[in-house]
Amino acid sequence: MTNTLITGANRSLGLETARRLIEAGHTVYAGMRDPAAGEAVRELGARVLQLDVTDQDSVDAAMRDIPALDVLINNAGVLGHSFTVDDLDATAMQTVLDTNVVGIVRVTQAALSLLRESTHPVVVNVASGVGWPRFLLGEGRDERPVLSVPYAASKAAVVALTVQYAKNLPTFRVNASDPGYTATDFNGHSGHQTVTEGTDATVALAMVAPDGPTGEFHDRTGRIAY
Known part of the structure; x- marks a missing residue:
């Protein structure tokens, strides 16, 4: 049995990820800020946990409710409220980074002891092509029109921290x-x-697979070249 934790699992991508992994036989722990919003994922068979990635106490409490962990999917994220430099300030930047980047570190660090007990530990960080300079500048790319600084910067950081975690955790x-x-x-x-x-x-x-890729960035067609 594969035990999987998904943050931000109550809607959209998190909810669909939970559905597909439950269908594949995973036991899914669905983390979310408000468990009352977890009816849809609960109906799929997931075990709902209160988990706010911006709150260390919440993260630690959620980990105590998970008996074993094989896969961590850091899916929780926010778009923020700054969309050009004209509405950008330090608070807007900090808010997005706290969820999208620091939140991943909070959860991953708290989960490490459980993951290290797994025979096949896996971490997936949900990033975005909006954090990829080649895509932001690419003619005809969906990402090119995006002007938001906080969201793009946060997702670029997610790719970098993924590489660094992979180097630190070779197993x-x-x-x-x-x-x-x-x-x-x-x-x-x-x-x-x-x-x-x-x-x-x-x-x-x-x-x-246990001998599969690590430290890589993938879209639905496969590996995105660095």
């Missing part, structure tokens, strides 16, 4: 996924991909 498989432009609450459901397509990379990386 783990640690990778980052790019969902692509997916119809979710984040973008008012304007994305051209379904949530199933948007979770393809995350689900594939969650089920990576």
Whole structure:
């Protein structure tokens, strides 16, 4: 039995990831700030946990409720409220980084002792092509029109921290996924991909083999070259 923790699992990409991994036979622990919002994932068979990635006490309490852990999916994230430099300030930047970057560190560090007991520990960090300079500058790319500084910077940091965790934890498989432009609450459901397509990379990386890739960034078509 594979025990999997997904943060931000109550809706959109997190909910679909939970559905697919439960279907694949995983026991899923669905972390979310408000367990009352977890009805949909609870109906799928997930075990709902109160878990706020910005609150260390909440993270630690959630870990105490998980008896064993094989896969950690750091999915929780926020878009923030700054979309150009004209509405950008330090508080806007800090808020996004605290959830999207520091939140991953809080959860991953708290989960390490459980993951180290697994015979095949896996970590998947949900990043974004919006954090990839080549995509932000690429003609015709979905990411090019994005002007937001905090979200892009946070997702670039997620890719970097993924590489560094992979180097530090050679017996783990640690990778980052790019969902692509997916119809979710984040973008008012304007994305051209379904949530199933948007979770393809995350689900594939969650089920990576013990000798599979680590320290890589993948979208639904495979590895994104650095």
